[in-house]
Each structure stands twice: as C-alpha cells, then as structure tokens.
Amino acid sequence: MRAIVIGSGFGGLAAAIRLAAAGHETTVLEKQDRIGGRAYLYELDGFRFDGGPTVITAPFMFEELFALAGERLEDHVQLVPLDPFYRAFDRDGTHFDFHADPVRMQQEVAERSPADERGYTRLRGRVSRIFDAFYPYTERPMMQLHVMMRMLPFLLRHRAALGVQRLVDGCIRDPFLRRALAFHPLLIGGHPARTPALYSLIVEFERRWGVHYAVGGTAAIVDALGALLQRLGGRIECGVAVERILVRSGRAVGVRLEDGTERDADVVVSNADPGYTYDRLLGPASGLAGLRLRTARPSMSLHVLYLGADRTWPDTPLAHHNLMLSGDSRRVLGRVFARSHRRGTRREPLTADDLFLYVHLPTRTDPSVAPEGCEAMYVLVAAPPLDVGEEISDAAARRVRDLVVGALDEQYLPGLAGHLVVEHAIGPEHFRDVLNTPRGAAFSLQPTLFQSGWFRPHNRSPQVEGLYLVGAGTHPGAGIPAVLASGKIAADLIGHRPAGRSRRPTARAHR
Incomplete structure (x- = not known):
C-alpha cells in the first residue's frame, strides 16, 4: 500500500514510522526546508533554538516507535530528567517549584500556604483518578458518539467536565497557588476555566513519568525520528508543498503539489491543521466537517522570541522551564481568549501586566545549544488568535519584544538588553x-468540552474514504503525547485494527 503523509510534525512522523514498519510504501511531504512542523529548529550564529514544543513527557511513547525497528531510543537520543519541572514566579519574584518527588511537592505547597497542604493532597488524588479513568480513551479512535457517551458517567463521577481552574479552586485557597496549579491548559492553548478537568491528566503524565529535556533540544528527537523512518524504508521530501488532496468517487487517491505534479496514493494522512486540510486541501469535498471547523473556537496564539546573549547569568533565579504569573490573570486571559475585537478598531496596547510568559533556558541544562559562555533562551507570550484579515504591525511586535526584554532585564537577567x-x-x-493554522491559533482548536473527544476532528475523515488526520487539532488533542497518540490511532485505523493501548512501563517509584 502507498501512503502519503502531508507534514512532518510529531503526528505525521509517528504515523509514517508505524506505516513504514508495517511494510507500507510511505512518503512524507514537508513544505519547509527541514522536518518538524511546529517543532522546527532555528540555527542562528551558533545558537540552536527549538521553534516550538520544549516539554518532553512520556518517553515510552518515543520508545515504542524505535522498538518497531528493534532499536532503542537511548541509542539515538539522550533524555535528561528535569527537577524542578517548572518554576512559577509571583509578582514579587518569589517562586514555586513543581517537583518530581511528591513529598517535595507537598512541602513546596506547605511552605507557600500551610492551610493548603491537605487540599493539595485531595487535588492530587482527584487528578490521579481522572487519569486512570480517561487515559485509555486517548489512544482509541473517538468516531462514534456512543463511545463519547460511555465517558459521561466518568465525567460526572470525577467532576472531569468542570473547568481545570474550578477543580483547583475547590481544593486550594492561596491565590498564587490557584494560578500556578491550574496553568497546564495554557500548554495546550486552553483557558484554565474553560478547559475541562479531564485534561488534567497532563499533570499526571508528568508526575508518573517526569519532564525531560533532549540534549540538543527537541529537534534532536525530530531528527532521530526522521532517520528512523528512513531506516524503515520511508522517504522524506522537504521543500514540497501540497496544494490539493485528490478525491475521486469519494476516496482520496493522492495529492497535487503546488508545482502542478500529482502523486498517487492508496491512503493520505494529513498532519496539516484540520481547518486547513478541509478548507484548503479538500475544498468542496470537505462537506459538513469543513463547515463545522470554520465556526470552531481557536486556541490562543503566541509571540515567540528567540534570544541569544553573549554571557550567562549563573545567579539568576530562573530554572530550565519558567512561568511568569505576575500579571492580572483575569485581564490577561480575557484579552487572550476574547472571541474577537470589533472590526476597524485597534486592540488595547499591551502593558507589562498583560504578559503571560513562559521562559525556556535550555542552557541551564545543555550548554551545547549556544556558543561557549553564551545563554540561549526562548520566550512564549500568550496572544489572542487573529481575526480574519488581521495583521500585527511591526510596532506592535516590537512592543512585545521590548516589554519581554525589559521584564527579564529588570528582575531576572540584569543587563540582558545590552548583551x-x-x-x-x-x-x-x-x-x-x-504553519497553515487558521487564525494563527498556535495549538489549533481550543480544548473546550465541546471540542474534545467525538466533537474534535476525527482521525479518519467521515467525508473522504482513505483520508486520515493527525496532529494537535485532531483527537486526542495538543501536546506531544497526544499528538503521538493521534499518529498511532491513524496508523491502526489504516491497518484495520482496533487501536490498542500503549505498552506503558511501570511509573516512577514515587507514584
């Protein structure tokens, strides 16, 4: 069987590797000059910057892919466990660390707010039960409504339909801890109050299997997966853009490239955003699915700054992964997740209090990503998705840059601007x-209750036979583990086998 995979993000690579390992003739077509999709690599004057995801959890999902070729992940990628996972900063510069060890985590909560120690124990138990109830569904197709309905008793019993923020607020009193312990939906583009608590299984992924960093950056994993695919006989073609998925008699039969050439295939796997897949690559063949996606609620977008300095800051309080939670969270989230602003009006100018920042300092762990004696950093700034036809002015982008550099210079990295x-x-x-994501939504669809499970774009197109979808916008959602799972689900569907569960290793001893 001939399979064409459009796009080389983690979902596309995972599906392609599984198809090649099953003996199918598999070709990945990537429009950029290197593989990775959102996980692109920027190499600038000796600095290596991961373009997108930096938080690696669930290493066993990568191990599964290498095992398909009888190989071991550790022979190709060096993963380093991080502790703390994250460091969250309050307005006054005090911080809270997320630890791998539950005892240390409990102590961290008690030091910040003794009154919340018991509540945190209760919260941790609820999250663990949500994980046990819903994890199996993350590696199964969700194409029939009755499968989603079977989840309903679990949703009600575990309060998993409630927003993550409400779950946290029901156990925790301290205002800063409430913000810190409910931040995870932002990692997948969701509002903490609108993202159902079933997504708190992300927290349990981290607790059971840790947060890791790949030496050389996330791009080291991307490159290793690309090489694995080629060893399995798969092909990768970069600089090749797909213009249209070819459909005949309701079935995908190949693709047409932007240069006009056509490639035949028995199945097509799209790692492009579902909105782009249905609206642009399928067009009239998209049917009801395309119409629904045009009215879907997008995730937040991002400004991403990649900064290289000619010195280091050994005494900085910043850790490897950092969250700046000092602003007015209601104002910040209201701005970022507003549906739109009135046409013809300008958005309010940003202030320092409007910033939600994630700061990644890989050189804390891996000096090799920067020239000797230098610091590499990557800063995410939460932003609203674009309205139709909207453009960000150079002045507005420069203001974001100046606010970020100023905030880091003032409190965490003194002298940064000059270095x-x-x-x-x-x-x-x-x-x-x-990246062809409608409205510039950095994580595709927002993870609301009615954009999850059966309501999310299916991994097998209901309109076009032989078309499969993977990636952040499909079931089970955004985040590297979910995207890898989408590749597994699609490959299993193509093989006409029910999607099985991962071979999960025993969790950490401190589970």
Missing part, C-alpha cells in the same frame, strides 16, 4: 501563513 547578540521572533501570522 543580546542574536534575536529572532515569530508571531500569530507565522502560525497562520507558514
């Missing part, structure tokens, strides 16, 4: 125009 030697930035237009 920057490399700068690069992408914004909402990059996600829209380069």
